[in-house]
Amino acid sequence: MGAAHWLALFAVILLAWGALYAMALPEELRATSRVYGAEFWAALCTLTPDAAGFLRITAMWMLMSAAMMxxxxxxxxATYDDLSHSAETDFAALVGGYLTIWLGFSLGAAGLQFALYQSNLVSAFGDSRSTALSAMLLAMAGAYQFTPLKEACLSKCRQPLSFFMAHWEEGAFRNGLRLGAVCLGCCWALMLLGFVGGVMNLAFMGLATIIMVVEKLPDLGRWITKPLGLALLAASAWLAFGLG
Known part of the structure; x- marks a missing residue:
């Protein structure tokens, strides 16, 4: 069984992280925008209130989704690859289905960022300008850690063999869609914390990726989910208390 499909997948992940690194905003530029106002960065163009701005931000969320998810x-x-008899073809279809779900998420996240930007709740960098918004997103993500839906999605991600065997006859692409859907169910709230940590903040993206990887591990992940929820709720309460 060849390794070309694995090399291609790792190349996609590395290229996505490389593109995000190239797009990352240095602190000096953020500081400059604070001095000159929001119009400064809008003039340089990242998120602008037009179709081109929406396409740019959608592309950025697509890169984030590929790099992080x-x-x-x-x-x-790897589990599906071991089960498949036509590795390259099935593997590409599986990954394609998986990324299709995250393409849909990227469109939704870009639309949300666009609306928040229009409402002056996030900056052109995608950073929250509202303590209330940040507290709400943290509380939502924290509370979601305790929901049955989160647990159900995690259980499928932690047992990929059982998951695939239950739907094997549907083929690689539809299994990819299913896998993407359960991963979306696991991680959508954590991904939206990008508005709190900074949408183009590489440190936040790296930390969030590590947390989401560990949370899906069969043994170690079980010790992460609820403590993470408590930590997010505590962070939300701390911010909310600051409002008073």
């Missing part, structure tokens, strides 16, 4: 699914991809 593909690594969390590597154990599941």
């Amino acid at each position: 593909a690594p969390t699914a590597l154990p599941a991809f």
